[in-house]
Amino acid sequence: MGLKVGIIGCGSIARFRHGPEYKANPHVEEIVFYDRHLERAKTLASLFGGRAVETVEELYHDPKIIAISDCSSNDAHHIYSTNALLNGKHVLCEKPLAINVECAEKILAAQKRSGKKLMVDHNQRLTKVHQKAKQIIEKKELGDVLTFTTTFGHKGPESWGVEKSNATWFFKKERSSLGVAGDLGIHKIDLIHYLLDDVIEEVKAFHATLDKTDENGKRIEVCDNVVCALKTRKGRIGNASFSWTYYGFEDNSTIIYCQNGIMKMYDHPHFPLLIETKDGEVIKYELESIQTNENQTSTGVIEAFIDSIMNDKEPPITGEQALTTLKVVESILDGKHV
Structure with missing residues (x-):
């Protein structure tokens, strides 16, 4: 049984890196896309054979989604990544982790509380x-x-x-x-x-x-x-x-x-x-x-992220x-x- 993952934010980083690398990973069965602009999510869903959702809560509350890539703009990382972690998802966050240290510490606090993996895309x-x-x-x-x-x-x-x-x-x-x-x-x-x-x-x-x-x-x-x-x-x-x-x-x-x-x-x-x-x-x-x-x-980022989840080890x-x-x-x- 393959893994089900979500992507928040469907700009270029999702289109050219996260999307194709999840698609190529043999352990990933389905990718679910969310973007504030629904058409962007639908476009990537069509490109990579996944599906689009209208609200980010659909990603958070889907028990089959075990991991989420946060590809949103810098100012939103501390919101999306924190909420994803607190909803029991492993998170791969795009860099920078946040717009400032204070916001980054909120994400780290959520990771400690949730016990889930947090990896950052310093590729x-x-x-x-x-x-x-x-x-x-x-x-x-x-x-x-x-x-x-x-x-x-x-x-x-x-x-x-x-x-x-x-x-x-x-x-x-x-x-x-x-x-x-x-x-x-x-x-x-x-x-x-x-x-x-x-x-x-x-x-x-x-x-x-x-x-x-x-x-x-x-x-x-x-x-x-x-x-x-x-x-x-x-x-x-x-x-x-x-x-x-x-x-x-x-x-x-x-x-x-x-x-x-x-x-x-x-x-x-x-x-x-x-x-x-x-x-x-x-x-x-x-x-x-x-x-x-x-x-x-x-x-190699998606491969490393999925490997850390499947083998329960610290992300690189x-x-x-x-x-x-x-x-x-x-x-x-x-x-x-x-």
């Missing part, structure tokens, strides 16, 4: 390149990590969102809140925590709205660029850039500088993982390319880890200590 932890890099760092094959640099930038969510419009909710302060820091930056902060088995504790950052305008031609209410310097608990230092104004190819690269060499991830066009050693050796790993807005491949990205990352993003934007 960069699951790429083969990042997992291989973590193994190399853990084994100290290049010695200790000294510094790092990480970047995530593309043309902006208006080129990705369901409406393909600069009226996108990503540009609205009340719905997005964190701008590019919560959309792209949060992935890379989480990735640094994961790769280095460390936590960023100090932040010095600039953030600005440099180019994006809304549907009325006015500058958007959230930042479209962030540049920051970071220091971890273990004393590593690095820098990070996040942008919605990279008007060329997407950049999703991370470089780790160690005592005995350099590790480059998604920096080379043909070799997603490239190592340059101190003595001049170059080691090339032919692993998979990273998923981009133009190149949709499986993230927990609510607590996502909260730690969110605290850093808040610090980047408000200038306060992490």
Whole structure:
């Protein structure tokens, strides 16, 4: 007997990632879709052979639905994810976990009370390149990590969102809140925590709205660029850039500088993982390319989420880890200590 799952929010992230990955999972029997705009839910139900419901309560109160993906806008996560957990559903929440730490803590409290699984879609932890890099760092094959640099930038969510419009909710302060820091930056902060088995504790950052305008031609209410310097608990230092104004190819690269060499991830066009050693050796790993807005491949997130439910084990990205990352993003934007 297959599993029955629900999806809340039927925008691009549901259409291109959650929907197809649930559909491809052999353990999932049916997907039930909900969106405030019923036609969007019906469209995805038609695409993936599921069904649409008119109210979110139909998802919450269906005893056969054991898990829910919360693909709503950032401002609604603490509402939908909290209610799903308290109604006995396992939850996979899109990132960021919430628009602020206070709202995120409500979700974590609901998870503790319910005893259900809570996983957050920080999917960069699951790429083969990042997992291989973590193994190399853990084994100290290049010695200790000294510094790092990480970047995530593309043309902006208006080129990705369901409406393909600069009226996108990503540009609205009340719905997005964190701008590019919560959309792209949060992935890379989480990735640094994961790769280095460390936590960023100090932040010095600039953030600005440099180019994006809304549907009325006015500058958007959230930042479209962030540049920051970071220091971890273990004393590593690095820098990070996040942008919605990279008007060329997407950049999703991370470089780790160690005592005995350099590790480059998604920096080379043909070799997603490239190592340059101190003595001049170059080691090339032919692993998979990273998923981009133009190149949709499986993230492994749904597979990991379903596996954690079926085998009753901790998800690979927990609510607590996502909260730690969110605290850093808040610090980047408000200038306060992490």
